[in-house]
Amino acid sequence: MLTDLFSPSVQHSLDLAGIFVFAISGGLLAVRKNFDVFGIAVLAEATALGGGIIRDVIIGAVPPAAFTDLGYFLTPLVAAVCVIFLHPQVERINGAVNVFDAAGLGLFCVAGTTKAYAYGLGLTSSVALGLVTAAGGGVLRDILANEVPSLLRWDRDLYAVPAIIGATIVALLIRLEELTVVTGSAAAATAFVLRLLAMHYGWRAPRAYHRRSSATEEQI
Template identity: 75%
Template structure:
């Protein structure tokens, strides 16, 4: 479900950029799978999981087909898609941290890869679409921070040898709820202290 929702966001961006169906599929694939592939390459889990199960490729393809034919309807439920995206963010940061630790990384680096798993696909998507990545823009609600919170909770539980399915679920829920609160109240990361830039606000990435 997380891959499917992430892939929908990639395909929707392709529609907004007026890309063809192949471009939609590519953005869907990299958004849904990019973070996990990056993680697996770093930890040496090769070939990456995305290349060992056909389902990993077919899921973004299904999202592309849905958006290709029904993108006006999908845009109208964009809020629901964002809520599901927040759920995917929570799940990905937990599974990414856990898998990195299982492959021998320390807790700090495992948490960092957990964040990369959750947000990496979106960064690759934005770069390919010639956009400033959303998580680097001050005018976007918190995205990487909720993933960092979830990954940190998992790392702390691993440190105390207390990670259980319940604990993993709590970490995912924490990231999910924080992301929803950021969307609801417009929470954003602070910019430089005593910033004096005259650049237009909407175009000034952090």
């Protein structure tokens, strides 16, 4: 099966690591918004599991893995507890958290694409669900926090583009029947490196040609 790029134990560990880091980012935003402990937990869960749940519902993999594996559900709660009691320390290592977040982006865009294809979707649809898996939780996080999703904001470093590129590479590898542990890992690494470069150099997507809006970045 295409989703078996890694052994089950390795895949599960990688999933939990990505879920934990995504949950940290959700919890930190909740603290900045002055949410209570329940709100912190909700944002952590939504950020970590939202993309995978949306993907699984669309492809018919129900109930979603987030509801059948207790580890998937509990890991964001552990991250939320860490944020509740240690958020000043977590904020100080936010740069490291962003690096792991980029790693989760690379892993999930590959895992989402391969799982969607394994459930019978075409390559283009599989790429779209690879993006949903990687970035859907972040969109839910921002909506719940009453913010314009970072995915849609020009004044944010590239996030969707690295995920799309990683997912597209996976689709091409499937098309060429060259998807293996090595090539799948290379696709995840490509998305990871592109995200790191975007953060380091401040890469952003272009806006509309001859844009006439007078809104500033702070007003958007």
